[in-house]
Amino acid sequence: MTLSDPAPLQSDSTQINQTHSSRACANCSRAKVKCVVEGEDGGKCQRCHRLKRSCEPSTAQDRHQRKRKPKSSLNATKSNVENLEHKLDGLVSLIKSTHDHTLRDVNLGQNFPTSTRGSSISTQRGPTSPPGFAAAQTGLPGNPQQPSLELDTAVPDFVEANILLNFFRDEIIPKFPFIALPPDISAEKLYATKPFLYISILAVTVHDSAQQITLGKRVMGMLAKKMCYHHLKNFPQLTSLLSAGLTLIHDLGLHRPQPKVPTSRTPWEEALWDMCAVTQSPTRSARTLEEQRAFVGFYFLSSMYSKFCRRVETMQIYSPYVEQCIKDLEQSGATPSDISAAALVKQQILLERIHQSSWQHKWEPRELHSSTMLMFGVFEQDAEQLRQNLPPLDANSAFIHLHFHATKISLYEISLCESRTTNEAFSNFTRVQLLCNSLDACKSYFEVFFSFPASDYLKVAMPTWPSFRHTLTNLLALSTYENVEWNLTLVRESVNFIAVVDQAIERLESVASLPGYEKIDMFSRTATAMNRVKNFLDDKIFKQAEAAARDASQREVFDPSTRPEDLSQFFDFFDDTLMGDFVELHYQSGTVN
Known part of the structure; x- marks a missing residue:
């Protein structure tokens, strides 16, 4: 084959x-x-x-024809894909906006990332959903180009914010002139440049308790996020919250002039300069006016609370640089409030010097030393010079006059001191003169304080209340001071302590009756506390004193050993109510009752 x-x-x-x-x-x-x-x-x-298996033929099976999906199912699948793509785009936008927000958080003065807003009447309110992530966290208005999904009704819109901003500029800044706002700045511009200051102003100007609480929580949340989470230390924090702490003052270097780089340095000085971490040369030769306002404002607040309250310890930050800042603010004339700020700080400097004297040491028995009257004479001359430079009394300068009278009251507390050395004690005539001056200062203080209409008590700065408590304490001391030449009956006819407290209670209750303060507010709580203290003092002191005056045989029954300085503890409720109980009441729970 x-x-x-x-x-x-x-x-x-x-x-x-x-x-x-x-x-x-x-x-x-x-x-x-x-x-x-x-x-x-x-x-x-x-x-x-x-x-080793049996080999059997396989059986034939009919093939099933594959069913095609209906057209509606294909459309649904396509829609699901589009939804998934939309969600992915949203996640990308969220990540990008969060990254931009982190970069911009380096400076509080810069803009927050853009956020969405609603249209028509609900526009300009802050949403709480992406892509405006940062604005959602703050509730501030954002970019008007995209619609809003959720509106934050706690933050007023720009129309209402402009009204509140004008109210803050015209009514509050004259009474606390350490914040300067240009007259032409709008709410939109302030939000764009200083969002934290913007939300803080809204929080203190809205006349609704629930809205104030909500905005206050937001301010504290923003501050805690910036300081504790991002660990930021910058100037806008200080200008927005002047009493944030002495640490910020020193970290920012505002307590001293701008350091100057020596023109010529030896090798030894060069090594010291580098070793002290002075790695960058100053870019400016002097502090800005805004930095100086922040520093003197913090000095005023810390000094005021340390002198009139026991909540804050004394912080020794006074230096000649404070006077240099005052001089620069007076000479600049940048804003009218700079003149008022300089006047307040001058008074506070005198008050600091008075409280460093021997008769102001509360932890020791008050007594007079050989140099006390010499120091008193110098302080009295300085107070007279400040009086001559006071502006005319009006609504904008009332706080300056109140603080001046409070300074004089601290000065004339020397009349309540007792000298252990009779040779150095002033005569009874001199003591009575000083007591009369102290009583006149208290009377002048209350005349200015009660000249405000009820709505103006919403505008006064917080340091007014510690000074008011301090003045009440001194009036109580003058109304109970035991001296042969001091006629307590005439004192009570001139300025009656119980009548003053009743008038204060009436004013606080009238503030509490304003719209927006019907349920929860610090004014009605303070009025209730004052009424309890007034009843206690009236029963334990004044009625016993009146009975002793009517019956000379009972004079020995009335024990004057309860000194006025011991009774001052009853007036610490001002600090606890205005700064402690009110905060604890509203911030301990997340809801408003």
């Missing part, structure tokens, strides 16, 4: 096709492997023979 003869090959091929079925056996079909028949008789396949 030759290769040219195809018959045998054709015969073999035909035999294989006949003996080998076109389908694999059942075992190979299930295993999805090639099925090769072993031998020409159509016996077992090689795999079944090797595995």
Whole structure:
């Protein structure tokens, strides 16, 4: 047989096709492997023979035709894909806005990332959903180009914010002139440049208790986030919250002039300069007016509270640089409030010096030393010079007059001191003169304080209340001071302590009756506390004193050993109510009752 003869090959091929079925056996079909028949008789396949299994042909199965999805299902799938893509785009925008927000948080004075806002009457309120992530956290207005999903009704819109901003500029700044706002600045511009100051102004100017509480929580949340989470130390924090702490003053270097780089330095000075971490040369030769306002404002607040309250310890930050800042503010004439700020700080400097004298040491028995009257004479001359420079009394300068009278009251507290050395004690005539001056200062203080309408008590700065408590304490001391030449009956006819407290209670209650303060407010709580203290003092002191005056035989029954300085603890409720209880009441729980 030759290769040219195809018959045998054709015969073999035909035999294989006949003996080998076109389908694999059942075992190979299930295993999805090639099925090769072993031998020409159509016996077992090689795999079944090797595995010693029965080789059975597989049964044919009809193929099921694949059903096509309806057109509506395809549209639904396409819609789901589009929704997924939309969500992914939102996540990308959120991540990007969060990254931008982190970069911009380096400076509180810069803009927050853009946020969404609603349209028509609900526009300009802050949303709480992406992509305006940062604005959602603060509730501040944002970019008006996109619609808002959730509106924050606690933050007033720009129309109302402009009204509140004008109110703050015209009514509050004259009474606390350590914040300067240009007359042409709008709410939109202030928000864009200083968002933290913007929300702080709204928090103190809205006349609704619930809204004030909400905005106050937001301010504290923003401050805590910036200081505790981001660990930021910058100037806008200080200008927005002047009493944030002495640490910020020193960290920012505002307690001293701008350091000057020596023109020529020896190698030793060069090494010291580098070792002290002075790595960058000052870019400015002097502090800005805004920095000086912040420093003297912090000095005023810290000194005021340390002198009139026991809540804050004395912080010795006074230096000649304070007087330099005052001089710069007076000479600049940048804003009218700078003149008022300089006047207040001058009075506070005198008050600091008075409280460093021997008769102001509350932890020791008050007594007079040989140099006391000499110091008193100098202080009295300084007070007279400040009086001559007082501006005319009006609504804007009332706080300056109140603080001046409070300074004089502290000065004339020397009249309540007792000298252990009779040779150095002043005469009874001199003492009575000083007592009369102190009484006149108290009377002048209350005349100014009660000249305000009820709505103006919402505008007064917080340092007014400690000075008011301090004046009440001194009036109580003058009304109970035992001296042969001091006629207590005439004192009470001139300025009656109980009548003054009743008038204060009436004013506070009238403030509490204003719209927005019906349920929760510090004024009605303070009025209630004052009424309890007044009743106690009236029963324990004044009624006993009046009975002793009517019956000379009972004079020994009335014990004057309870000194006025011991009774001053009853007036610490001002600090606790205005700065402690009120904060605890509203910030301890998350809801308003």
